[in-house]
Amino acid sequence: MRGKGIDILLHALKQISEDLKLVICGSGVQEAEFKALATELGVDGKVDWVGKVPKEELDAYYRRAICLVMPSRVPETFGLTGLEAMSYGTAVIASNVGGIPQWLDDDKNGLLVPSNDYNKLAEAMNKLIKDPKLATAMGKAGLKDFEDKFKPEFHVVRLYKLFEQLMR
Numbered sequence: 001m002r003g004k005g006i007d008i009l010l011h012a013l014k015q016i017s018e019d020l021k022l023v024i025c026g027s028g029v030q031e032a033e034f035k036a037l038a039t040e041l042g043v044d045g046k047v048d049w050v051g052k053v054p055k056e057e058l059d060a061y062y063r064r065a066i067c068l069v070m071p072s073r074v075p076e077t078f079g080l081t082g083l084e085a086m087s088y089g090t091a092v093i094a095s096n097v098g099g100i101p102q103w104l105d106d107d108k109n110g111l112l113v114p115s116n117d118y119n120k121l122a123e124a125m126n127k128l129i130k131d132p133k134l135a136t137a138m139g140k141a142g143l144k145d146f147e148d149k150f151k152p153e154f155h156v157v158r159l160y161k162l163f164e165q166l167m168r
Contacts, residue, residue, distance in 0.1 A: 005071030
């Protein structure tokens with residue numbers, strides 16, 4: 001979980017004055033360490049650790065969220081969780097690492113932030129929290145991008161056309 005930047009997210013949460021709940025789906029070997037950090041930072045009351053969520057229940061979390069936050073430290077090869085959020089019309093805030101900039105168009109369908117910078121992450125979170133219309137607009141743009149570029153059917157059609165060309 002450390003590579004996912006949960007500690008960075010908790011530090012950023014300390015700078016959020018709004019009354020909100022950060023929901024962390026999933027778990028890992030460092031969960032107890034992060035829970036202790038949340039307590040140390042005084043944000044434990046703002047965090048809901050839900051653990052592993054069955055796929056069929058994830059849509060409810062995406063639909064309720066202002067945004068999905070991916071504060072990754074490591075270069076995500078692509079960051080499928082962000083695309084999944086976009087498929088629900090949820091804006092995304094993510095670290096500018098790995099393949100994420102291939103699908104996250106900064107200030108269009110979400111916000112890119114430097115990795116390991118909890119101040120910039122907090123700024124991005126505050127921006128969407130304080131401007132729900134912007135978060136909604138980014139979510140809609142993300143959904144359109146997902147439907148236009150990333151639906152599985154889109155890739156299957158492209159692969160099929162490529163195979164046809166190669167067969168000729």
